[in-house]
Amino acid sequence: MNKVIEIEHLYKSFGDRDILIDATIDLYQGENLVVLGRSGTGKSVLIKIIAGLLTADQGKVNVLGRDVNKLNIKQLNELRLKIGFSFQNSALYDSMTVRENLEFPLVRNIRNMTRSEIDKSVQEVLESVGLLQAIDQMPSELSGGQKKRIGIARTLIMNPEIMLYDEPTAGLDPITCIEINQLINEVKENYHTSSIIITHDLTCAKAVGDRVAVLFDGNFKIQGTFDEVFKNQDPRIKSFYDYNFIEN
Numbered sequence: 001m002n003k004v005i006e007i008e009h010l011y012k013s014f015g016d017r018d019i020l021i022d023a024t025i026d027l028y029q030g031e032n033l034v035v036l037g038r039s040g041t042g043k044s045v046l047i048k049i050i051a052g053l054l055t056a057d058q059g060k061v062n063v064l065g066r067d068v069n070k071l072n073i074k075q076l077n078e079l080r081l082k083i084g085f086s087f088q089n090s091a092l093y094d095s096m097t098v099r100e101n102l103e104f105p106l107v108r109n110i111r112n113m114t115r116s117e118i119d120k121s122v123q124e125v126l127e128s129v130g131l132l133q134a135i136d137q138m139p140s141e142l143s144g145g146q147k148k149r150i151g152i153a154r155t156l157i158m159n160p161e162i163m164l165y166d167e168p169t170a171g172l173d174p175i176t177c178i179e180i181n182q183l184i185n186e187v188k189e190n191y192h193t194s195s196i197i198i199t200h201d202l203t204c205a206k207a208v209g210d211r212v213a214v215l216f217d218g219n220f221k222i223q224g225t226f227d228e229v230f231k232n233q234d235p236r237i238k239s240f241y242d243y244n245f246i247e248n
């Protein structure tokens, strides 16, 4: 299987605090990889390094065949167009309607799109996330789950090859979590994306993860299917999942 992200022997520290220590992980074409880990283990740092928002101290970070550490700003911006981020706070512009929020990345990044092409893209992506009816609403009129969907739509409109989801279900009620998990799986099928999903929600990990990697002590010491990871008797893994609620 093709690797779309290759991370080998990655080190990252802030001052005298080591966050990532010899971390190695791959993302394969078409898979959903869940990264589980307790607060402060470096999950967000990892995806920021993948997107070139933070630089690694040492190690290989290869994304879609490009060595991220060696790219200049222009090359990095080109690469970033192929990566969709779903941030924890959805990062919508509050003063813009849903339509304007979705048009923004298109107008900014793609020259020469006609009005009707832009309208068509906006409509298609809103249908994909099941929110066409919200097209003229303001973000403040949307629920948390709807905002999350629009945030995902705003990244999908650029047809990314890789999706990075940072805590996609944080702060949502259980039913909305299930809907967002379904959406993440639909995105994979319909947009043929390869994704990293950062979470500490085990229900989410089980629902969306083709593979699960657990980050602790700076490294991915355990990787496998959800069931494989949860059979692991390592006390550091057990202590993590013993305190998490999981629906069967």
Ligand SMILES: Nc1ncnc2c1ncn2[C@@H]1O[C@H](COP(=O)(O)OP(=O)(O)OP(=O)(O)O)[C@@H](O)[C@H]1O
Residues within 6 Å of the ligand: 014, 019, 037, 038, 039, 040, 041, 042, 043, 044, 045, 046
């Ligand atoms: N730019 C930075 N400068 C200094 N320290 C940082 C910076 N970014 C992150 N850190 C530190 O690195 C550690 C890991 O942060 P990170 O945000 O990756 O955690 P996380 O695993 O995503 O946690 P959470 O689940 O709470 O979001 C934290 O202790 C954080 O304070």
